[in-house]
Every structure is written in C-alpha cells, then in structure tokens.
Amino acid sequence: MAASMGRGRGGVTSFQKKARAKTLQIPGTRPSSQGNQLLVSTGVPSLDHIIGGGVVVGTVMLVEEDSFGSYARLLMKYFMAEGIMTHHPLLLSSAELHPKQLLSDLPAPVSDDIGKAALNQEEVSLEKNVQKEATMKIAWRYHNLRTEQPELGAFSQFGHYYDLSKTMSSEMRDTAPTRLFYLQDELPLEKQGVWTSITNPAYIKLLQSIQDVVKEGQFDLTVPQPKDVPRTVLRIGLHSLGSPLWGEQDSGSSHDSSLPHFLHALRAVLRTSLAACLITIPTHLFEDMAFTRRLEKLCDSVIRLESFAGSEKEQNPAYKDYHGLLYIKQLSQANCLLSYMPDCNDFAFKLRRKKFAVEKLHLPPELQDSQQREQDDPVAALKTPSASCFNPSVKSKLDF
Amino acid sequence: MFTELNVILGFDHLKPPKGQFVLISDSLTDGSFLIHHFLSLYIKGGWKVCLLALAQSFGHYNTVGQKLGVHLTQAREKGQLKFIDGLNHSLQAYTCTAQDGPDENPLRCLRDKKATLRPLYNLVKTHVCGEEGVLEGPTLLLVDDLSLLLSLGVPVKDVSDFVHYCRVLMCPSQQSQGAMVSLVHKDADVEDEENSSLFRHMAYHSTVHLAVEGLSSGYSRDVHGQVTVTFRNVQDPSQPQTRKRRLQYKLEERNVSFFAPGTSRAVL
Numbered sequence: 001m002a003a004s005m006g007r008g009r010g011g012v013t014s015f016q017k018k019a020r021a022k023t024l025q026i027p028g029t030r031p032s033s034q035g036n037q038l039l040v041s042t043g044v045p046s047l048d049h050i051i052g053g054g055v056v057v058g059t060v061m062l063v064e065e066d067s068f069g070s071y072a073r074l075l076m077k078y079f080m081a082e083g084i085m086t087h088h089p090l091l092l093s094s095a096e097l098h099p100k101q102l103l104s105d106l107p108a109p110v111s112d113d114i115g116k117a118a119l120n121q122e123e124v125s126l127e128k129n130v131q132k133e134a135t136m137k138i139a140w141r142y143h144n145l146r147t148e149q150p151e152l153g154a155f156s157q158f159g160h161y162y163d164l165s166k167t168m169s170s171e172m173r174d175t176a177p178t179r180l181f182y183l184q185d186e187l188p189l190e191k192q193g194v195w196t197s198i199t200n201p202a203y204i205k206l207l208q209s210i211q212d213v214v215k216e217g218q219f220d221l222t223v224p225q226p227k228d229v230p231r232t233v234l235r236i237g238l239h240s241l242g243s244p245l246w247g248e249q250d251s252g253s254s255h256d257s258s259l260p261h262f263l264h265a266l267r268a269v270l271r272t273s274l275a276a277c278l279i280t281i282p283t284h285l286f287e288d289m290a291f292t293r294r295l296e297k298l299c300d301s302v303i304r305l306e307s308f309a310g311s312e313k314e315q316n317p318a319y320k321d322y323h324g325l326l327y328i329k330q331l332s333q334a335n336c337l338l339s340y341m342p343d344c345n346d347f348a349f350k351l352r353r354k355k356f357a358v359e360k361l362h363l364p365p366e367l368q369d370s371q372q373r374e375q376d377d378p379v380a381a382l383k384t385p386s387a388s389c390f391n392p393s394v395k396s397k398l399d400f
Numbered sequence: 401m402f403t404e405l406n407v408i409l410g411f412d413h414l415k416p417p418k419g420q421f422v423l424i425s426d427s428l429t430d431g432s433f434l435i436h437h438f439l440s441l442y443i444k445g446g447w448k449v450c451l452l453a454l455a456q457s458f459g460h461y462n463t464v465g466q467k468l469g470v471h472l473t474q475a476r477e478k479g480q481l482k483f484i485d486g487l488n489h490s491l492q493a494y495t496c497t498a499q500d501g502p503d504e505n506p507l508r509c510l511r512d513k514k515a516t517l518r519p520l521y522n523l524v525k526t527h528v529c530g531e532e533g534v535l536e537g538p539t540l541l542l543v544d545d546l547s548l549l550l551s552l553g554v555p556v557k558d559v560s561d562f563v564h565y566c567r568v569l570m571c572p573s574q575q576s577q578g579a580m581v582s583l584v585h586k587d588a589d590v591e592d593e594e595n596s597s598l599f600r601h602m603a604y605h606s607t608v609h610l611a612v613e614g615l616s617s618g619y620s621r622d623v624h625g626q627v628t629v630t631f632r633n634v635q636d637p638s639q640p641q642t643r644k645r646r647l648q649y650k651l652e653e654r655n656v657s658f659f660a661p662g663t664s665r666a667v668l
Contacts, residue, residue, distance in 0.1 A: 204494065257553030260552060261494060264494075265490055267487060268491035271457040271459065271460075272457070290592035290595070294551040297548075334460055336653075341624070343621065
C-alpha cells in the first residue's frame, strides 16, 4: 500500500520543483512557453523552432530513422555536440558502431567571431541588394525583406551554430563528462533466469546503466540537493535502438514487448530526473505498423525523417533543393493540456556542406503558361493519400 | 472540467452521475484531455477517485489539474484521491533481480508469464472499498490507459478480465454507487488486432463512448479534432439504442472549447 501511494511527501517530481524554485537556472536551457518546463536545444536551431523550442527536459524524443540512417546519425551528433557546448554531461549508447566513433566526428562550433563576421557579410550583401532594388516601385513594401528563404528560428540564442566541414577538437570534447554504452562490450549478458525469456536482457542492461548514471550524477529530482551544487541536465542519446543488433526478433512484431517495456521504464526514470533523451529507431525495419505506433505512443515527441536518397523522389524537380522530408508525428504533452501546435506539417531538410537545416516545404512556382500533361506535372505527383490528422497538403487543380 | 462537454453529456457538475462506464477511444490523436476532464469533474463533485495511472506521472496530472482548478496533492493527502503509480511499478518490475524477496509488485505479470492482472485488481479493490469489501460512497475508477497494458505484453484476455472485474466492482448497473472511465487507443490507419478486440469488448459494456479523432480534412491549428459521443441505452428497449452527438474541439492552455461542427470561431 505504501509503495502504491507513491513516494509521499518526499516524492517531488521534476516539474513541481520548478514551480516552486522559480530560479532554477541551468546553462544551456531555457523555459518553455507552455508552463514551467525547461527545454534543451537539439543542436539544430531550425529543428528547435518547429518542435516548439527544443526537447523538454524529462521527456523522450524519438527520431524515426531514414532508410540509410545517415541523417538520424547526424541529428544525434548535433545533439551530443550541443551538450558539449553547454557543458551538459552525456550518455551515449550504440550497438553497431562504437560510441567513441560517433563522438570523434562531431561538428565543430562556429566561433563567435566567425559567426558575427558571417552575419556582417550577410548584412552587407543585403544592403547591396536593397540598394539595387531601391527603385522597386510597385512592390516597394517588400524590398526590405530578405530575398532568400530564411531559416526558421535562425536567431535563437540557446542553440549554437556548427560547421559540418570541421570536426570538434578533442580538447573541447573532453571537457564534458561522457558515459558510453557499447553493446558489444557488455556481452555476454548475465542470465537473469525466467526474466530473460520474456524480455531482451540488452535493454535491461541499458536501463540499469542509465539509472546508475542518473543516481551518480545527482540528476535525480527525488533526492534533495544542497543548494550550492550547480545543477545540470543529462543528455542521453540512444542511437539506433531496436536495430537487429539489439536482438529484435521477428522484425518487431507487436507480440514482443521488450522495447515498449524499456521505453515505459525509461519514461519512469526520466520523469523524475533532470535529463533529456534523444532516441533514434530504424522503424522502417519493422514490418508491423502497429508496433511502431505503440513505440510512438510511449515516447513524448516523435519526428520521422524520410530521405530522398535512392528513391524516385530524388528526381522529382519539386524536391530539387532538399534532401528529404521531415514529419512531426507527435509533440510532447507532458505536464500540459496541449502540445505545441506548429503552423503546418510540411517540412523538408537539406544538408548543405556546412550545415543541416530544416525548412518549410515550398513547391516551386508553376511558371509554364500552357497546360501540361498530368503525367509531366511534378506537383500532381506529390499527392499522397493519408488519413492522418497531420495530412501533407494535397495539391489538386481545384486548390487555390 | 469543461463545462460545454458536461452540458452535452448531460453530466451535472455538482452531482456527477453514478453507474456510468465511460469509454474514451482515440484515433491518430491524443484523447487524454478527456481523462483530465473526468478527473477534475469527479473530484470537484466530491467523489472518491482511484486513479490507475500507467501513462504519466503524478506530477503531470497535478500540473494539468491545477490549470483546471483541482488541487490533486491536497486531494491525495485528504484521502479523496488514491493514486496508483503504474510507471513506478513497471520500472520496479523491470529492474528487480532474482535475488529480491517475494514479489509484492501489482504489475508482476510483466515479468512472470503465469501471473495475471489479479494483483492489480486486488490493489484497486483495497483502495476503493471499505472493510466489508463493498463501495462506501460514490467512487470513481479512472484508468489511463488500457492500451499501454497491451503494449507492455499483457494478453488481451487478461486485460479484458481485469476490466470486467473492475466493472463488476464499480458499476454493474446504472444504480450502483461507482463509475468507471478508461482510455483505449484505436488508430484507424494501423491494424492492431489486440487493441481493436479490446476496444470491442469495452464498447460492448460501455454506457457512454467518446471517440476522439482528428479532422478528416487534415491538420488545422484552429480545430484540433472532433469528439463523437455515443450514448448506449441499455434500460429501455423501446427507445432507440444509441444516440450520437458530434462536436469539434480546440485545446487551449487551461481549457478545451467544444463547439458544433463548422462553428469554430476561426471559421465564423
């Protein structure tokens, strides 16, 4: 009975404490617009903007991987790099490549001088454009606006800018305490009797190590902390969970409850800790959509990446500026009545030489005067029927 | 507590109705705002509430409850609210080792295939009943949510047995003292046989069914979805068996506004 009543007076969850201690200032986080929750940046400012400011501390963000996993790996690297820049301790787990390999290839931050110089250059070129178009007579209201597609939320302050062409130096990397969990090092997993026949022991081991880090690093909010100890947020990155190397049998049928149980227990740990978690799962490997849906319901925020590499969409002229689509499937509803509602749900990402950015999907304008054949029309080819609430915009000739 | 919804449901906010088995189902969207509605409605109505929370922590319900005007920590201290922390039990079931003593965990079926949900039912019964084993005074059992039990690996048969036992305990007839509210996920675009068979069992027994879904025309910022309310009339065979009402809703910071389809403030 006592256990079921919760932890009683001492059992304070993370969000209650923040309500009382209004000055819980942790570097690298900012309060969310909905209520008193903390957000941490994903490392990509445009992605932060569309998911409502960042990843909510105490929740799990799921990234459903693209077919080759490269962009999901990139997002994980950004998340870890952002943690190093803000001095958040990291916990990284992976099964296929050693976490050290992931960490050795983080994007280098753009230093302030270079960042400001770039901004200055942009302003100078903008002024030149303005001078050239100062004689706009008809559309004169618009000549002060930028001529190119602006990135979403490019001027937020708690995210950092990174340069993908350079790697973060090892000195900078070593400043942040990191814990690594490499599945191959943990083998052979100790037998736990009857329990292992029901559930995957690899996930149990992973959860135990997460719990250990939370306890040792004093991220647990149920344990009262002395006032002078500065608090910080733990960033947990679980790369490519649920891949065949983790022991997922039957390509993830809905009868195997190991991964859902792991996610449920992870939620229990995170709700009372100062930690934010980013998980990437290759859901395209699962045959059963119902299993994927169950995993999504157990995570708080879910986005899905779909890259054009190797698919017929690569040749589609409508998508020529982008490398893939990004779908927001769910946003965190922890401690609020409603989640952040974006304006639209058509986002695409592109990977330029130096950075990865997410933008609203804009189809190119139709410049031909003559009526094209239906087969040649790239816009019509984008019709994808879907019954979901987040419906990509269906373009038909009747729309205006 | 959303007053417009109370009017539509015919629930009096001063005297919430007894003997109701309310089923909330959601498809491709999140229907948990209705859980908060019923929680605040029955707490404000002075009922004893037993909240079996599998999906979220106590802090979540407390924070949202404060926005809706109920103080859950106070209710818990006074004894009006009994909170069963499903997240914690599941975590303990996950991380316990074979060396630990005899298992007191109500969710031990998650690690022991031979156990059913009976320990969980016994726990609910101890919270809800007095010494004689019957309900003392109006009591509500709120389950959030049942599909999670399926995701965690509990067989459909065990979950529907559990629901049946709880229903017989709380609201076997319209005149009984208790009521029960539960949430099931029923996504229209995936074929989840376990969820749909559980949903059908529950819909058969329910007196009021609220189906939450997104708009068929797609995502909109001003109208977040629609709720279809189905009343099942089990008493009077001469009257039509089911009555349906359809409403659209918009979630806001502290409230959810319900309106007839097409009359959203953004449209008019």
